[in-house]
Amino acid sequence: xxxxxCLNPAQTEYYKQLLKNLEEPTAGFFTYATQGxxxxxSGSALMQTVFLPGNSNSVAVCLLQPLxxxxxxxxxxxxxxxxxxxxxxxxxxxxxxxFARHMSYISNIVSTEPLASLLNANGRRNITAPxxxxxxxxxxxxxxxxxxxxWHPISTCAMLPLGKEGVVNERLVVHGTSN
Numbered sequence: 538x539x540x541x542x543c544l545n546p547a548q549t550e551y552y553k554q555l556l557k558n559l560e561e562p563t564a565g566f567f568t569y570a571t572q573g574x575x576x577x578x579s580g581s582a583l584m585q586t587v588f589l590p591g592n593s594n595s596v597a598v599c600l601l602q603p604l605x606x607x608x609x610x611x612x613x614x615x616x617x618x619x620x621x622x623x624x625x626x627x628x629x630x631x632x633x634x635x636f637a638r639h640m641s642y643i644s645n646i647v648s649t650e651p652l653a654s655l656l657n658a659n660g661r662r663n664i665t666a667p668x669x670x671x672x673x674x675x676x677x678x679x680x681x682x683x684x685x686x687x688w689h690p691i692s693t694c695a696m697l698p699l700g701k702e703g704v705v706n707e708r709l710v711v712h713g714t715s716n
Contacts, residue, residue, distance in 0.1 A: 547701055548604050552631050555602060564639040566646065567597045594656065596646060598639045599687045604629040606695075606702075627684060636684065637676040644671045 555561050570593070607624035627633045647656055662668075665683060667675035697703025699712040706712065 549629075549631065552602065552604050556631075556635070562601055563635055564601055565599045566639070566643075567599065568594060568646075568652075569597075570594055596643045597687075598636065598643070600632060600636055600639075603632050605632050624686065626686070627680065633677055633680065634673075636680055637673045640676045640680065641671045641673050 555563060603626075605625050605628040607622070607626070607628075610621045612618050612621050627636065647653065662670065663683075665679065667679055670676060694704035694711070695702060696705050696707060696709070698706075704711060710716070
């Protein structure tokens, strides 16, 4: 997470402007009547835990405009060889900051009516979650260990000019190619 070579000044400036506009969403909040660990495919420590007994309600957060950029590269001339994929989630420091603040806001959501009266005041939290989920610093550490994909990755090929680290142009033609 210390590699910030992917930082793009234009994207960072865009995100800073986005954060100043209170009408623009930066995350989506979801709630569902189950524990938030439906599978073990992510590799996350959170996903490896055993389901806890009793009723559960999960509140999840998904960043809507992440700035972190991963990569997909071929490994070999063999077309059947799997590609090397690294999503580099949360590599951009603004993503971690915004994500942690949204996660900390969950404490406000669950303590506000009508949801508050439906939940056990002494209810369990995920066993690896900070005891004070409003603590942004603790939430950042939690996210570094447990954040995962929302299974809807997009924008593998940025539609931007080549000089702004774009991969395709407005007609979806890969820079440096034809057709």
